[in-house]
Amino acid sequence: MVFMKRYPSPDPVTRAIAKLGRDISLARRRRRLSQASLADRSGIAVNTVRRLEKGEPSGSIEHLARILYVLGELERLETLLDTGTDELGLLMMDESLPQRIRTRQSKAAL
Amino acid sequence: MVFMKRYPSPDPVTRAIAKLGRDISLARRRRRLSQASLADRSGIAVNTVRRLEKGEPSGSIEHLARILYVLGELERLETLLDTGTDELGLLMMDESLPQRIRTRQSKAAL
DNA sequence: CAATTAACACTCTAATAAGAGTGCTTATAA
DNA sequence: TTATAAGCACTCTTATTAGAGTGTTAATTG
Numbered sequence: 001m002v003f004m005k006r007y008p009s010p011d012p013v014t015r016a017i018a019k020l021g022r023d024i025s026l027a028r029r030r031r032r033l034s035q036a037s038l039a040d041r042s043g044i045a046v047n048t049v050r051r052l053e054k055g056e057p058s059g060s061i062e063h064l065a066r067i068l069y070v071l072g073e074l075e076r077l078e079t080l081l082d083t084g085t086d087e088l089g090l091l092m093m094d095e096s097l098p099q100r101i102r103t104r105q106s107k108a109a110l
Numbered sequence: 111m112v113f114m115k116r117y118p119s120p121d122p123v124t125r126a127i128a129k130l131g132r133d134i135s136l137a138r139r140r141r142r143l144s145q146a147s148l149a150d151r152s153g154i155a156v157n158t159v160r161r162l163e164k165g166e167p168s169g170s171i172e173h174l175a176r177i178l179y180v181l182g183e184l185e186r187l188e189t190l191l192d193t194g195t196d197e198l199g200l201l202m203m204d205e206s207l208p209q210r211i212r213t214r215q216s217k218a219a220l
Numbered sequence: 221c222a223a224t225t226a227a228c229a230c231t232c233t234a235a236t237a238a239g240a241g242t243g244c245t246t247a248t249a250a
Numbered sequence: 251t252t253a254t255a256a257g258c259a260c261t262c263t264t265a266t267t268a269g270a271g272t273g274t275t276a277a278t279t280g
Contacts (some may be wrong), residue, residue, distance in 0.1 A: 007153045011176045016188035020171075023191040026207065034211040034226060043117045046271045048112055050228075054131040057172035058267055060237085061162075062129075065123045068191070076190050078126035081133040081183060097136065100247055100256040144256060155239045160258075168237055170267085210226040210277050 003051075009057060025053040027071050041068040061099030119167060128165030130174075135163040137181050152176040 028038050035053070039046040044063050052059045052067070068074045140147050145163070149156040154173050162169045162177070178184045 007171055009153075009176055010179060013127045013172065013179050013186055016179075017171060017175055019188050020190055023193065024192060025132050027191055029209075029211060030208045032211055034213070036121070036226075037211075037213075042118075043184060045218065046227090047269055047270080050174055050270080052171075057170070057175070059147050060167070060267080061169045061171055061174055062123065062167035063128060063268090065125075065126055066119055069120060069123050071191075073191060074122055078129050080130055080186050080190065081137055081181075082249090087144070097139045098248075099139075101139060101147075102141050102248055102254085102256070103144070103147075146256075153279090157240080158238055161238085164258090166237095170237075173238090206245085208278075211227070212278055 014055075014057065017057045021032060021055035022055045024071075027073065028053075031071065038067065041065060041070045124165075124167065126199045131163045131165035134181075137159065137183065138163075145208060148177065148180060153182045 018107055027072050033041075035049050039049040042049070042063070045065060048059065048063055049067065052064065065074060068077050082101070132154065143151075143158050146156045149159040152173070153176060158169065158173055161191070162174065175184060175187055178187050215219070
């Protein structure tokens with residue numbers, strides 16, 4: 001069982017995560033919370049909060065969500081890709097979307 | 111070194127992540143991508159895509175970001191908590207925000 | 221200015237996530 | 251209608267993350 005080495009993320013991905021981290025730091029300070037306080041309220045380690053604010057991409061979605069919850073901004077994550085605001089794929093009604101996507105020749109579709 | 115058992119996430123957190131997973135699945139199908147195709151383009155395993163769409167909270171932010179990048183929706187993550195749209199903490203100018211948050215008695219502030 | 225302590229930067233290791241593999245079910249499209 | 255393969259549900263193992271610990275730096279505030 002050979003495990004594939006992961007590719008590094010494209011720059012825009014790295015930058016987006018870094019931006020998110022900075023904004024979490026800002027939001028926290030606006031609310032006058034220390035990193036330790038935010039961590040404690042979120043039920044995670046202060047190191048984890050630090051790594052997230054620093055822009056390390058390793059954090060889990062759950063931890064991010066817990067932090068946003070404490071910051072009172074969970075809804076932003078919940079509606080991140082909400083139907084109706086997804087402008088790229090508006091060709092089909094959601095009810096008519098296929099459950100499985102099949103392509104003519106599967107190999108080429110990858 | 112005793113590791114603390116993590117608390118389960120509050121229900122709103124769990125629900126937000128599940129919603130996000132469903133929306134990723136919708137967005138993918140709107141774009142006529144199979145799970146395998148999305149995984150491949152995102153540089154992650156199909157199992158990981160599956161778990162994310164299923165709403166498992168374990169996924170990493172980086173993987174989420176990579177997927178959003180492929181879906182053409184990375185900006186949504188980048189501006190998730192963007193300054194100016196953060197309505198809760200508008201009392202101070204960002205420039206004047208303290209780098210460190212100090213409380214009268216730290217213990218009580220936790 | 222000086223004391224306090226928030227934030228940073230590490231290390232170490234337990235806990236968890238994620239890749240690969242296998243088999244099954246059933247939606248899709250020819 | 252039927253062949254195909256998308257998606258699901260597992261398991262197993264490795265890779266990665268995150269919690270704890272320790273020491274340092276420097277921003278805040280009295």
